[in-house]
Each structure stands twice: as C-alpha cells, then as structure tokens.
Amino acid sequence: MTQTVKLAKLKRSEKNVRTTPPRNIEAxxxxxxxxxxxxxLLVTAARPKGMYEIIAGDRRYLGAMMLAEAGEIDAADYDVPVKIVTGDEADLREVSLTENFQREAMTPAEECVAFQHFLKSDGDIDAVAKRFGQTRRFIEGRLRLANLAEPIFEALAEGRITLDMAKAYGSTEDKAKQERVFQQYGHSSYVNADQVRRAIANDTMKASDPVALLVGADAYVAAGGRIERELFSEDGDRWSDPELxxxxxxxIMEAEAKRVGEEQGLAWVRPVATTSLYGATADLHRVTLDPAPLTDEEAARSDAIVERCExxxxxxxxxxxxxxxxAALDEEYDRLREEYQTLNSKPPVLSDEMKGQVGTFLTLGRDGTMTLESVYFSETPLKGPTGESASGTTRATRDTSSLPPEAVAPGGKPLSARLHDELAVQRRDILAASILADPGLALDYMLFAMADRSRGYSRYGTTITAGRPQDPQMPKDQPATQAQIAMVEAREALDTRWTEPGSPVERFEAFRDLDDDAKAAWLAVTVASSLEAKPDYSSPATNPLHARLASILEVEPAKWWRPTSANFFDRVSKxxxxxxxxxxxxPVLAARYVGSKKGEIATSCEKLFAGEAITEAETKEAALAWVPDAMRFDMAVATDDFDLDDEAGDDIDADPEDRTIAGDDTDDLGVDDEDDLAPVNDDDETMIAAE
Structure with a gap:
C-alpha cells in the first residue's frame, strides 16, 4: 500500500542490496x-513501533536528510511518499534487488535532449544548474553534446560511441570539423578519445600557445577570430582560427625585428615564432666571436681567486x-668559484665593423615573450682581421652520388636538406600513426630494440633503445656480489636463439616468435641492466624513482650486501x-678498540657485521641490519659523510691524547680509566667476550 511517513520515522536498512554509498546526494x-x-520509497515496518526501514530509495532519503540538516525542512513534519512491503528478510532483499535492477538510468544522449528541451522554456543556465544540483559547466557540457553533428549524436544515442568519445568530438563547436574527424576515426575500434581530441586540436590553437599569448585574445577577436570554450578538459580554451x-x-614579430635591427645596426633580424632555430640556419654561416677581454683589475682578481682556492x-x-x-672553508670555496666563473664568462663582443655584415634571430618564448638571440650569422663567409674565416661553418655543394635514392629529386639534383628532413618526418609520422593500431607489435619492437643493443652500435629507428649505464669506475678485482650473481644467472637463463640470425630484421622476426614468458624474461633483464647507479656524475643522492621502486619491491639492501674489509672497512678512517x-x-663496544690499529679494527668489524662474532643479540641484530647511508634507498647521502681514503689511518696507533671517537672525547664513552682502553689481544678471535 502507498502512504506517507514522516522523514524522522525512516531509517536506513541492511536489507537494501545497494551497499556502496550513494553518489551525488547534492543533486x-x-x-x-x-x-x-x-x-x-520502499519501506518495511521496523522497531521501535512506528519506525520504518528503507528497502529501496536510500539516495532520496539522504537527499531529504541533507535538507533537514541544513534547516530547509523539518524532519518531524516532512511527509515522504512510501510503499510498505512485508515479508521475511529473504523476501525483502529480493524486493530491493528487483527495484534497483529494473531501474534504468537515463543515457547521456537522453540527458542532453532533456536539458536542451528544458532550457528552451527557461534559458537561465545557472538556475537550472542549481535546481538539479549540478555545476554550470556540467549543464553547458550536456548542451554542447546535444549540438553535436547529427551522425555523432546518433552514434552516442545508439551506444556506438562512449560518452568520453562524444566529449572528445564536442571539444569543438565546429560541426564540419566534428564530421571530418568522425569520418576518419569514427569506425575504428582502435581509436580512443585522446586521439580524437588531438585530431580536432590540430586544427585549433590553445589559448596558452606562445603565439596566442603574443597576440592576445582581444586583438585576435577584434580581427574576427573565434574562441571555443573547452568544457571537457582543463587544458584551457582554444582558438578556432590559428592561421589568423x-x-x-x-x-608583430616582423615590426619588432625591424625596430631591433635598426637600433643595433645589424644587417638583418629574422623573426621565428619558436624557441628553436632548427632548420632556420641551414643556409647561413655562424660567426664566431671572442669574449670581451678582462680589465687589469678583473685579471688581478681572477689570479687572486685561483691562489686562494689552492x-x-x-x-x-x-x-x-x-x-x-x-663547512666555512667549503662555503668560501664555492663562493670564489662562482665569482671566478662570472669574471671569465663575459659575453662575446660584436665590433662595429661586423655589425653591418651579420644578423640574428628574434625568437618567441613559451610565455609569448620575444627574445633577440645572442648568436650571430652571416649569409656569406666572413674574414677576420688576419684573413682567417670568422664564420664557424661553411656551405658545401653536395655530391648526389653518395646520397641515398630518397634524397635525390627527379633529374638527379639533390633535395634540399630541409625538404628531405620534412619528408622523413612525414614518413615517420605515417608509420607512427599506423603502429597505434597494433600495440602487440609496438611492444615487440620496443623490447627487441632494447634487448638487441649488445650487438654493438646499431640504429633501430627509435629512441627507446636501452644503453648501458655509465657507472662510476669499479675495482677490477672486487669479488662478485650476491646481486651481481643473480643478474648473471638471469642472463644465462634467457632464450638466446633469436640472437643467432645476422641482420637486425632477421633477429627481429626471430624475437617475435618467442613466447610471452621468454619475452618477459628479456624485458626484466634489459630493464634491470639499464638502471643507473647515480642520477649524474656529481650527484650523491638516490634517484627518487629508484627509491620508489625499492619501496614497492620492499628491497632490504642488507639482505643483498654485507660490508667487508675490502669493500668498506679498509677504505674509511679509523x-x-x-x-x-x-x-x-x-660507547663500551667502541672503547675496546680505541687503542687498536685500524687494520685490526677493520678485521674485527668484518666478523661482527657478517654475524660471525660472539656478541649481544641486540648488537648482532643491529650489525646485520646496517648498510652505509649511500646504499640506502630512503635518503640522499653526501659523499663526504665517509672519508674514503684508502690509506687513512692504517698504521696509526692510538695515543692517550688522541683517543677520540667521531670527534668526541673518550670520556663520553663512559670509560673510567685508561686500563679499560687496552687494545684487544691479537689472539682474540671475537670482538666481544660474552659477558
């Protein structure tokens, strides 16, 4: 039966089959x-008497309670329409399932048409958004989809394309452009929304593009340009007339180039709407200029800095x-080096005689700012005062006999380098667009290019080849570690049959014939072999990506590496x-070795940190878990944390006046007298006698 129940008399029920929290309660x-x-709402009688549990209609209940908590309605007075059902728990759960299963949400296409129809009578988008608990952008987005080109909207309504795909087509209001892209991509199952959005974006310009920033929206619109508001992405608005x-x-750039050229007396200034000069200097000669000389004062200061640094x-x-x-000396040293570099890094000097013979480029930065380049070029080779060429490059006539066929035009004349490059890029783009449809082939190609690199220098046609890392110099006689042995064993277990054919193409076909497990093994070994020891030569820090990988894999370096005299103890100071x-x-443990020679301490440390010494359980546990900070993944360590002097302190006996541990006096060790500081007996094979 159907009746009304006060909102305050309703409560949520465990019999409702919807267990996930309802969404969009605000709407x-x-x-x-x-x-x-x-x-x-479907409800059933509950205790205490007069209360009802909600079998279906949780979202409606929570929406009403939100209004009650906000003080907009009174829960004790607000009537809620309900239908009371009865039965045991199984029956009630079946009713809940049936009610939820039979309810069918509106499709996106139906939502679009509904909002469009509704707004014909009420054109206030903000009011509609408020009434339905949505944002203005959501309503505008549905309206944009309602105005999609007819074939695309039909595909959305019939479920042939997803809502994300429809949004991608709706990234522009130009229906002709929508249809062109839909005809090209709409019937392929391999195309995704990002590809559609990029295809449409190729005919537009981002409002954040350097050219757009230079021109400005006001000037662009005043000249007749159109701006489309981006409703389905956070990338910003788009300009529909990039040519304009x-x-x-x-x-703008030509006027500025003319002004700067006249102001500086240059032969020419060419505007280039990019930060790169690639291709723009192909027919020019770079002019090499000497830096401005140091003044007598600057030269004297430079010499003084060198002496002080020594x-x-x-x-x-x-x-x-x-x-x-x-620390104070190091800070002074860095400051002096910086001053020295500043003194000796003066900009080049362009003489007045050469200004009328050279030119440069006006480039456009990413923020839309125009910048005059400080590199100069000439259209013909220049001679310096001594008769030598002042140009860093010269032009040469190319011999077509040495060129590949694709670099020669009909008639036997060579293509220009720039045209040949452009055609090569277009050929590459065609292959790249085609390989998108075959991810399996792309994966095979990537793995092969990385795994086959051991053959020597080869061009695989891709930048994803994994070269060997440039590791710091390692001792040749250092024993193999557990990790190195594991790498060797993994490499020896690989299926190498595909490496036998001679040509790269034959090896590639043989590699493709491997099963997935064999390819996965090659992938693991290849990636493992590509890891770099340090972010760069000068950096002591752990690569943050390595640290993250180690945390995912739960790597414990102490289980893979133990310090020995050869790899650590002999190479640090006493x-x-x-x-x-x-x-x-x-301190008590350290005090036992204050009077020992460094070599004796290193030998004892090797036993202790290998777990072979007789000592307290806590000390043994700490020693077995210890690795140098430089081997930890969870922190960056400065290289001077340890004095890596191979000879440091090898023959130093401890004098009573010089018995310090890490810079602290021996009194801090908790030792009462000199007798407690006696060196360990040579016969003692253990670090600590059990106490």
Missing amino acids: MAASIRARGIMQN AQTLAAA VLEEEMADEGIEDDTY GTLLALLTEVGG
Missing part, C-alpha cells in the same frame, strides 16, 4: 528542494679539521670505524 537534494520527492593568429603574430683545497684536505671549520661501532653497540 538529489536540489531536485527535492525544487519538486519534492516524486517517487515512492599566426598572421597577427608574424606582423690554499683552501690544502686546508680542507686536513683530516683533523673541525666540521664547522670545514674514526669512522669507531663511530660505527658506537652506532651498533654503544
């Missing part, structure tokens, strides 16, 4: 605010230097070893 609240609850924008930009380097090489002192012992075992 439902807006609809209830405008028209009330138009569809009955280019014409306006060319006029002194600083000697002072910083002292192992006994205090940290604060070292003070570092004592500080390390303090870190894992406390």
